[in-house]
Amino acid sequence: MAANERRIILKNIDQPGYGNDIDTYLKHGGYEMLKKALGSRPEDLREEVKKSGVRGRGGAGFPAGMKWSFLDFKSGKPIYLVCNADESEPGTFKDRQIIHKDPHQLLEGMLISAYAIKAELAFIYIRGEFPEGARIVERAIEEARQKNFLGKGILGTAFSCEIRVHRGAGAYICGEETGLIESIEGKRPYPRIKPPYFPAALGLYMCPTIVNNVETLCNVKHIVEMGGEEYAKIGRHGNTGTRIWCVSGHVRKPGYYEFEGGAITLGELIYDVCGGLQPGRSLKAVIPGGSSMKILRADERFKGKDRDGNAYDLGLEDLILDFDGIAVSGSLSGSGGVMVLDDTTDMVEALANVSSFYAHESCGQCTPCREGSLWLKKILERMSRGQARLEDVDLLKSVADQIPGRTICAFGEAAAWPVQSYVAKFREEFIAKAEEQAAGRKPQETGERVALV
Amino acid sequence: MSQTMNLKEETLRRIDEVIPRYPQKRSAALPLLHLVQEDQGYISPEAMEWIAAKLDLEPINIWELVTFYPMLRDKPVGKKVVRVCRTLSCALQGSYKTCSALREALNCENGDTSPDGEVTVEFAECLASCHTGPVVMVNDDLYEHVDEKRAREIAGELDSGKGSGAAG
Ligand SMILES: Cc1cc2nc3c(=O)[nH]c(=O)nc-3n(C[C@H](O)[C@H](O)[C@H](O)COP(=O)(O)O)c2cc1C
Ligand code: SF4
Numbered sequence: 001m002a003a004n005e006r007r008i009i010l011k012n013i014d015q016p017g018y019g020n021d022i023d024t025y026l027k028h029g030g031y032e033m034l035k036k037a038l039g040s041r042p043e044d045l046r047e048e049v050k051k052s053g054v055r056g057r058g059g060a061g062f063p064a065g066m067k068w069s070f071l072d073f074k075s076g077k078p079i080y081l082v083c084n085a086d087e088s089e090p091g092t093f094k095d096r097q098i099i100h101k102d103p104h105q106l107l108e109g110m111l112i113s114a115y116a117i118k119a120e121l122a123f124i125y126i127r128g129e130f131p132e133g134a135r136i137v138e139r140a141i142e143e144a145r146q147k148n149f150l151g152k153g154i155l156g157t158a159f160s161c162e163i164r165v166h167r168g169a170g171a172y173i174c175g176e177e178t179g180l181i182e183s184i185e186g187k188r189p190y191p192r193i194k195p196p197y198f199p200a201a202l203g204l205y206m207c208p209t210i211v212n213n214v215e216t217l218c219n220v221k222h223i224v225e226m227g228g229e230e231y232a233k234i235g236r237h238g239n240t241g242t243r244i245w246c247v248s249g250h251v252r253k254p255g256y257y258e259f260e261g262g263a264i265t266l267g268e269l270i271y272d273v274c275g276g277l278q279p280g281r282s283l284k285a286v287i288p289g290g291s292s293m294k295i296l297r298a299d300e301r302f303k304g305k306d307r308d309g310n311a312y313d314l315g316l317e318d319l320i321l322d323f324d325g326i327a328v329s330g331s332l333s334g335s336g337g338v339m340v341l342d343d344t345t346d347m348v349e350a351l352a353n354v355s356s357f358y359a360h361e362s363c364g365q366c367t368p369c370r371e372g373s374l375w376l377k378k379i380l381e382r383m384s385r386g387q388a389r390l391e392d393v394d395l396l397k398s399v400a401d402q403i404p405g406r407t408i409c410a411f412g413e414a415a416a417w418p419v420q421s422y423v424a425k426f427r428e429e430f431i432a433k434a435e436e437q438a439a440g441r442k443p444q445e446t447g448e449r450v451a452l453v
Numbered sequence: 454m455s456q457t458m459n460l461k462e463e464t465l466r467r468i469d470e471v472i473p474r475y476p477q478k479r480s481a482a483l484p485l486l487h488l489v490q491e492d493q494g495y496i497s498p499e500a501m502e503w504i505a506a507k508l509d510l511e512p513i514n515i516w517e518l519v520t521f522y523p524m525l526r527d528k529p530v531g532k533k534v535v536r537v538c539r540t541l542s543c544a545l546q547g548s549y550k551t552c553s554a555l556r557e558a559l560n561c562e563n564g565d566t567s568p569d570g571e572v573t574v575e576f577a578e579c580l581a582s583c584h585t586g587p588v589v590m591v592n593d594d595l596y597e598h599v600d601e602k603r604a605r606e607i608a609g610e611l612d613s614g615k616g617s618g619a620a621g
């Protein structure tokens with residue numbers, strides 16, 4: 001555990017002797033908060049979650065209490081809870097830790113949440129590449145059932161709840177909540193257009209549905225334990241509670257670390273917590289929230305005025321590590337996946353790698369996304385393979401600029417933001433690549449090869 | 454189309470168990486596809502028709518899932534499927550070299566599957582273990598920190614039937 005980490009969700013994870021079985025969990029006070037919650041009224045629990053200010057940990061950072069308040073309780077239809085355990089955003093690996101090492105914490109968080117939103121059927125949508133995780137959660141569910149924490153008339157109350165595990169099959173778009181819902185319905189996971197298909201009103205089987213991330217649902221247990229107001233004292237305003245950050249790439253100690261909102265800076269995370277870079281290397285760029293988020297350049301300055309009107313002028317390493325602190329940079333903390341790139345990284349190839357992901361994962365419903373993501377990948381692969389042209393950097397920008405805001409789901413932004421930010425911030429590298437390659441290509445052009453395009 | 458598609462008894466039992474777990478039958482499509490693929494290695498056209506009939510759907514409703522989801526296969530593949538993460542964090546740590554080493558050592562250079570049909574090597578997208586990259590999955594098991602040397606060791610284990618994939 002790194003210095004000044006505050007582990008709430010990860011508290012027991014990786015502690016010696018902490019197994020993922022129910023006996024271990026019970027020894028550590030497991031399911032006590034479920035008992036406590038079942039003694040309260042659902043509306044009071046929802047109020048506590050609202051007071052806690054907890055924001056969703058899946059990507060968008062939307063306040064969970066507010067999301068729950070949009071639920072249509074009057075429709076007369078069943079209400080569903082869905083745990084988003086698709087964890088597919090490149091650079092993100094926190095939910096895997098919880099699922100594998102502390103599955104009962106997730107179940108307890110889910111059962112409390114289900115009770116609070118009056119759902120009697122809940123799903124865990126787990127990505128297909130977590131077969132072991134799916135088995136662990138299935139076993140945990142059976143263990144919880146044996147002890148009557150789950151199933152009919154939980155702990156002698158009138159509340160019944162089932163949790164089903166639904167496995168994905170390798171498609172990133174299933175992480176988008178309406179695509180996920182379609183996938184549970186047994187259809188192609190095509191995201192739905194909002195409005196009208198806000199899950200809180202028209203979700204799974206066209207019934208009111210709440211979709212929350214694994215980490216978000218775990219937090220609910222701790223909100224019940226502390227009370228919403230106490231929980232809200234952790235971290236800073238608008239960034240309450242802790243957050244798990246996943247650090248990967250060119251740092252000496254990549255891993256997952258949990259901090260209170262605003263406790264440290266991005267620079268402290270990279271250098272103090274993760275041991276900095278390899279000897280002799282320097283920092284080139286950071287992707288702060290999974291590969292969909294805009295990249296930050298190591299020597300960028302971020303200037304503006306805060307909510308109290310005070311001017312700030314910050315470097316990348318000064319950015320405060322939480323939702324609002326990272327947002328100051330014009331990028332977002334997304335899923336908490338921090339990817340660190342040192343000076344050995346070729347930015348054209350890095351972007352080609354990222355764009356290849358989005359071209360592969362576009363669901364294909366919207367033309368700008370389907371066609372645009374493929375074009376971006378093709379241009380970037382061509383550039384990486386020695387066929388870069390001077391005009392490519394503008395071509396990339398022009399294709400990327402035509403995607404966001406013209407698509408059904410936020411995947412369009414996810415595909416465009418990396419391209420827009422890399423070409424804006426590392427433009428000289430894209431140009432240099434073209435110049436180098438043009439210089440190297442000249443002798444070839446005088447040979448037998450005749451260019452046809 | 455035979456009544457049971459030559460599926461193992463265990464698979465048939467699990468199929469009958471999973472369908473009523475959902476409020477609507479159609480939701481069982483993906484679980485059934487997983488079960489059939491685990492049993493037979495891939496989803497044949499007959500299997501798609503069989504699943505469709507089981508769920509009161511048209512075959513196209515199943516076919517469109519098989520063509521969409523990367524993990525579902527409509528053709529036989531190697532008994533052991535080796536998936537190498539090629540996404541950025543793993544790539545920064547050398548996963549492209551890892552993949553080449555695996556392809557070479559497992560005789561999968563021409564096409565993804567070895568000529569004897571034993572092993573398939575393919576790229577996968579981020580497997581959510583970016584801090585321990587390069588990561589590789591062999592059937593259901595995750596291997597971490599797989600550099601070229603480790604890749605050749607894993608290939609050796611698979612060849613001699615000791616690897617995790619041997620049972621699959
Ligand atoms: C393309 C795309 C992929 C997403 N992938 C995930 C994911 O893998 N896991 C996740 O929790 N949320 C993911 N999300 C966010 C979900 O749509 C949704 O906002 C989230 O599950 C809500 O949970 P929260 O409010 O607890 O964060 C994704 C969103 C988009 C647009
Ligand atoms: S934006 Fe892309 S991923 Fe989202 S619905 Fe449209 S085509 Fe599908």
Ligand code: FES
Nearest residue numbers: 538543580582583
């Ligand atoms: S990039 Fe390979 S596991 Fe995430």
